[in-house]
Amino acid sequence: MTDRTIPVYVLTGFLGSGKTTLLRRLLDDAKSRGWKPAVLMNEVGEVNLDGIMVDASVPMAEMLGGCICCTIRGDLGVELTNLAKEHKPDVIWIESTGVAQPLEILDAVTEASMYGKLELRGVVTLVDARHLLDRLRIGSGKTFRLMQDQIRVASLVVLNKTDLVGEPEKAELQERIAEWNPAGNIVSTVNAELDPRIIYDEPAANFETGHPHGPHDHMESHPHHDHDHVHVFTHYLHGAMDSHAFERFLRELPEGVYRAKGIVTFRDTANRYLFQYAYRETDFLPIRPQKTVHDVAVFIGEDFSKADIGSKLEKLSGRTE
């Protein structure tokens, strides 16, 4: 396979936390680097007000009238795939509605990576400092739990609107965020002002990208971050595998992997298969794709070694280099 993998980043955070503010910065930054970005926006309402705020020259897909993670989840894959095919961007940003369940979004994005060469590289969670402080004081409730969930899955937490809280409160919030997500990075901002390099320098052990101007060419190894929070590992397979060996590999996946899925070809079967793995259960569905799909395996979990899984798969698919 010669075509490159497009890195995908998810921007999440509760309503009004500063996602669009950050997105605009990231798009400006991408432009100044000579990258071609694309954006997928999801609004709960029927009108995409955030989209109006974004430079009209940026390719953008909109998913309106629902939340990515529930009502229109299936469309996410289609939209992402279309964006990638049509515009061949260097990077895709997904701005999700402020009420989305983050794990569901990750699931949907990884689903999409089965149909095109896309790889989720980071989840950036915006937090409204004052809002979180208020919720902390109350200490319960649906919004509080959602904010916590959004923080937990982040590779980077942006504690935004710190101009609206005092220094001691800011320190308290940082401490709590670090408790909920010990491995994620935290940055405190006003108007989401940050150096985008902290986003792109997030570790990723799987490197398919060979694009000279892509965001990740310089980041081959940060193994110390390899195993520390909920993360997604996408591995494109290079050849057919033995079905029994692959089943054994799934059975022996580390505890930390709680979800895996993908498309595989076996040497010893006639069909290709869509495989699913969830809570140690596996399922294989024979498929006959109408269009070209790559063999790929996606893993979601905590505390597992991407490098280890990657090298096992390389062996299974007969790649020796």
Ligand SMILES: Nc1nc2c(ncn2[C@@H]2O[C@H](COP(=O)(O)OP(=O)(O)OP(=O)(O)O)[C@@H](O)[C@H]2O)c(=O)[nH]1
């Ligand atoms: N005081 C203050 N206001 C901010 C800061 N960052 C963003 N804002 C303002 O907060 C409002 C919401 O910001 P957005 O970037 O639209 O937030 P969002 O997360 O995209 O909002 P939704 O799309 O509704 O979920 C805007 O009016 C911003 O100008 C900050 O650090 N401090």
